[in-house]
Amino acid sequence: MYETPFGIQLFVWAVEGVAFVLVNLLWFGLATYALVLVRRVRRQLAAMPAQDRPHLKRPLIKQTLTRFVRLGVLWCVLTAVFNYWLDVDVRRSAYDCKRSTSEQYKDVYFAEKCSLVGGGNAGVEQGSTGLLSLYDAKTGDLLTREFVPNPTGPVRWKDGEIRLGGSDQYGTSGRIIFLPPSDWDRFKAKLP
DSSP, rough: OOOHHHHHHHHHHHHHHHHHHHHHHHHHHHHHHHHHHHHHHHHHHHHHHTTTHHHHHHHHHHHHHHHHHHHHHHHHHHHHHHHHHHHHHEEEEEHHEEEOOTTTTTTTEEEEEEEEEOGGGGGOOOOOEEEEEEEEETTOOOOEEEEEEEEEEEEEETTTTTEEEETTTTEEEEEEESOHHHHHHHHHHHHH
């Protein structure tokens, strides 16, 4: 069995650790910014003449909320892009790939089970992560892929689906890819 070199594993752990710290620090920063905005609105309302407060309070609060929501949406998008980048980086580390076909689908699909360095979005804290990929047999195009925590056994083909067993912190699990893959799965597979 292939052993991941310690240097590569250490690098993966360092990147995942830094990512975890950055994400949490930036969420803390967003919460702090919300408090700053609330204080700023209170100061501005206190500085207004009493007769203008009822008319200007609503536009001031709306402007502040709009500013906060824009920053929150931007942060959510950046977090999603960063997490996706980590998954792309983990998928690039695939090794020990084994191809699987089925008599029923041999001219339509083939699957590939690979081991990965790092965790990906499968949420594996201990153990290994696998990647189950489905390809078009004629063109070789990737149709869909799934992370599998602690994969066990071979790829199993059934009528209308393929399965790969695995286990996570909640016990026995695995992943199922339905045949044919959905349009959403095909779209995600086209992303790098």
